[in-house]
Amino acid sequence: MASIPSSTAELEAFVERYLAAWNDHDAPAMADLLTQDIVWEDPALAQPARGIAAVQAFMRATWVGLPDLRFDESELPHRTAEGTQVAWRWRMRGTMTGPLDPPGFAPTNRSMEVEGVDLWTLRDGRIARYRAFYDMNDVARQLGIAPAAGGRPEKAMIALQRLQARILRRSAR
DSSP states (O other): OOOOOOSHHHHHHHHHHHHHHHHTTOHHHHHTTEEEEEEEEOTTOSSOEESHHHHHHHHHHHHHHOTTOEEEESSOOEEOTTSSEEEEEEEEEEEOOSOBTTTTBOOOOOEEEEEEEEEEEEETTEEEEEEEEOOHHHHHHHTTSSOOTTSHHHHHHHHHHHHHHHHHHHHHO
């Protein structure tokens, strides 16, 4: 097993391998970057993915829905003084030409572009805990999964949510 990337050059090379795994649709390459007990938290997941196979399944499902998905590095990664945590800012783009399952959204043929930040906890030179931070609501709106802000469909959703909340309050009494 590799050691924790100790230099900026080693960390940048690690991120290049990570980018290549995503951008080349190479889920097996991701295995070399993760611990066996990886915990992968992403806003697109209802529950964290646990273990390499679950992360690879998430990647493959993402590529079905967004076959042209690409990540770009918008900043160089930053490592904590101890060297076990990394923060990395990126940009993600893609077009939803396939279904996103789960939860089962049909293709919209719309594109999205969003910036986010990953926080990695490293162990033995691999990612042991992955946490992604990005605006999933913005992604859903860009892809046509959620209605545009301020429009009639959004107002209808708000009305339905208020009705649901009222019903839940009454049933709790």
